Amino acid sequence: MTKEEFQAALVKYAATIEKIRQSAHELHRSVNQLYGKNLPYSYHLDKVVDEVREFGHEVCASEEDVVPMIFGGYYHDSIEDARLTYNDVMKVARQFMNDKQALMATEIVYALTNDKGRNREERAGEKYYEGIRTTPYAPFTKLCDRVANITFSCSATDEGNKHMKEVYKKEVPHFLAAINPHSDDPRFGVPMDLVIKISEQIINDMEREEWLNGLG
Template identity: 45%
Template sequence: MKLLEKAKEYAIEKHRNSNHTYDKYHYDFHLNMVFEIAKKFIYLVEPNEQENVLAGCWVHDIIEDARETYNDVKKETNETVAELAYALTNEKGRNRAERANENYYKGIRETKNAPFIKFCDRIANVTHSKNNGSQMFKKYKDENEDFIKKIYVPECEEISVYLKNLFNKNHKA
């Protein structure tokens, strides 16, 4: 089985087994949004890294949300995808600020292509909250400038501008 198919099936199965949902949807709704956004911007990623990055989109929350380990992800995919999933896993914490602390953002910045996936993840969350009138939209808007500063790398300039524009009233999500 190809890496991308395997990562997708693995992520969907593990999130369903953990009963993890996204709003009123199965969690694969969110994972698919992240994957589709990544496909839209994949040209920003070096061609030889694109398959790992797209696979990483499927498993980006699997350690954090589905009780999988780094070694589980590595076994099911490969070391590069496991490194991406690990970098995108929140720290332990009692609240949002503790979980997404400076160490977490440093790990994202220092792992090649992790900022790209994190931008795709945030775009998916902002788009969904904007389209559904969720209270999270305001939280994402309030956090946005700081969020971009914390994960920004030059190769993500274009995708960071796209994220900024999602908060403009006239921008269609």
């Protein structure tokens, strides 16, 4: 889709998107989930969807995929953090979409749900990334999630933010390689504009060109 077409679709489905947003906010509020030290988790969800809104045209294949993409952004942590099951997510998605769209939206959420593991590496292992690479719009949604987290980690100076900034910086080359299926299907795309946005935040000017060249 063109950027103009994607933005027009966002306007067309604005009422449905707002209902999805409110539903996701309420879900995470109901389990008392916070983001950072004291922000409501809705802060993170909104930031992820901000990236979907800005860059979604680069991967969206058709107008009917717009609402599932937005739903995936708002609900991407609902299984992992808010105690929903796959079937729970499907049931919610069907409130806003037809069955085909609801399946696409639920598959995005499922793909972004970490595996069981004792540490960060085990929770996001090869099986996890394979699921992302083989699910339409999951690579893009995961990248939007990572951009939102990196932006937040760079926005404050407490020790937690500093630590996560370094974790993300160390992970980024492997992360980008792991989510990218190098497919000609736009639904599996990893927009370079978002990759550059990451690099501008966590890599200094002297390192950036070499770093980006190494992504090939």
